[in-house]
Structures are given as structure tokens and as C-alpha cells.
Amino acid sequence: MELDEVSTISAYTKLPQKRFYRQRAHSNPIADHSFDYPVHPDHYDWSQHYPDMGERRVAFADIGCGYGGFLVTLGEIYPDKLALGMEIRVKVSDYVIDRIHALRNLHEGKYRNIACIRTNAMKYLTNYFHKGQLEKMFFLYPDPHFKKAKHKWRIINSALLSEYSYVLRAGGQIYTVTDVKDLHEWMCKHIEQHPAFERLSEDEVREDVLSEKLLDSSEEGKKVTRNNGSKFVAIFRKK
Numbered sequence: 001m002e003l004d005e006v007s008t009i010s011a012y013t014k015l016p017q018k019r020f021y022r023q024r025a026h027s028n029p030i031a032d033h034s035f036d037y038p039v040h041p042d043h044y045d046w047s048q049h050y051p052d053m054g055e056r057r058v059a060f061a062d063i064g065c066g067y068g069g070f071l072v073t074l075g076e077i078y079p080d081k082l083a084l085g086m087e088i089r090v091k092v093s094d095y096v097i098d099r100i101h102a103l104r105n106l107h108e109g110k111y112r113n114i115a116c117i118r119t120n121a122m123k124y125l126t127n128y129f130h131k132g133q134l135e136k137m138f139f140l141y142p143d144p145h146f147k148k149a150k151h152k153w154r155i156i157n158s159a160l161l162s163e164y165s166y167v168l169r170a171g172g173q174i175y176t177v178t179d180v181k182d183l184h185e186w187m188c189k190h191i192e193q194h195p196a197f198e199r200l201s202e203d204e205v206r207e208d209v210l211s212e213k214l215l216d217s218s219e220e221g222k223k224v225t226r227n228n229g230s231k232f233v234a235i236f237r238k239k
Helices: 003-011 069-077 090-106 121-128 148-153 158-167 181-193 202-207 219-226
Strands: 058-063 082-087 114-118 134-140 168-178 197-199 232-238
Touching: 058 069, 058 121, 069 082, 069 090, 069 114, 069 219, 082 090, 082 121, 090 114, 121 158, 134 158, 158 168, 158 181, 168 181, 181 197, 181 232, 202 232
Parallel strands: 058 082, 058 134, 082 114, 134 168
Antiparallel strands: 168 232, 197 232
16 A cells, blocks of 8 residues: 555544644635636536435535534534534645544544535535525635625625525525624524514524524534623524
């Protein structure tokens, strides 16, 4: 066996360490990054990410999945559903991809229903998903883009919500979590004003099986907890 093959096998039999994948916390989603993306969802080879997908399609999309903590949780809670993390940062997406490979090797037969790709969901979402395909979309601790001039970079806005509505099935849900009150109010205002969505009541949010997992499964959520920060959650349903 060649030395580089041994190194690859060794790397995938233990979890990667985030300190080797550090990157800036923010990325300009409007910038002209270099991405490969399909011209149509049917032209993408999903089997490279999901070895056992069969006739299934991706049902959950974690937009800006960060280091993949919540994505892993999704795979555990919904073993029969395919979940995809979409991350714009190179090193962060590399970490999640390596993490999934390691988990699959450490736990035979598990975590084969989750995957991560590096892409810009603000630009190429409909290149990956069919109309009405997704059951759930997650926006957990998105970049707040505090400056007013950069509010157009926020992942929740009127134009993008129409795309989210397009890829979500009827009854599909959008989940939002942030530790920034201003951003929470911004997201709620824009989603509630959009004709395709309605906000779930507090009782409905509490009854959702993912309600508690939304807060602390992600690395960002754990950091907010360590810093005793506030967390604001809202869930919306496509009418």
C-alpha cells in the first residue's frame, strides 16, 4: 500500500480537528467566487455524496451549515432522510466533508444520509433542487451583516424567500435561529410579509421534534451557550 493511501485511511478513521481548518467567520456572498454547479438538478450526480440514496432525493437543506454539528444531528434523528449542508467557506466545507467520511468509517452503516457541498446557496439553490423538493430548510446563526449597506447580503430577504418557496413543498418548513435580536426581527418580518409563509405558534414550535436541537447542536449554538448569550427561534410553514 502506498504511503499516501495509508495517510488517507488514517485521516478518515478519526475525527478531524477544527484547528486545522480555521477560516474567517464571514464570507461575501455577492463576490464572484469560483464554483462548479449543475445547470439543472437532474444533471448532478448525487450518488457521489449518498452511497445508499436509491430513488430518494435530498429532503433537508442546512444553509450555511458551518462545521456540521446540526447536520450530523439531522442524520441521527432522520436516518431515512437525506440531508445536505451547503457552506460557502472552503476550509469549513472541507472540514465537514472530512468529518462525514470519518464518522462513516467509525460507525459502520451510519451517517450515509448526510453530505456537504461547497456552494453559494444565495445564487445556485435552484440549480440543485427541484420545485417542491425540500421538506425543511435551516438557517441557524446566519451572518447578521450588521451594517445597513450590507443588509442585502442577509440570507433572508424578499427575493430569496421566493426561491425558498419554490424549492419547498407545500407544508415545508423554514427554521431560523440567531443570537442577534435585530436579525431575528428582520428575518421574522420578511418571512411573515411573504405571501407563501405563515409563522408557527409557540406551542407548535415547542412540539417540533427539532425545537431543542436547534439551539445547541451546532458549534455556533454551543458557543452562544458558553457565552450565556440569548437565542431567538422561529419556524415558518409554506402555505
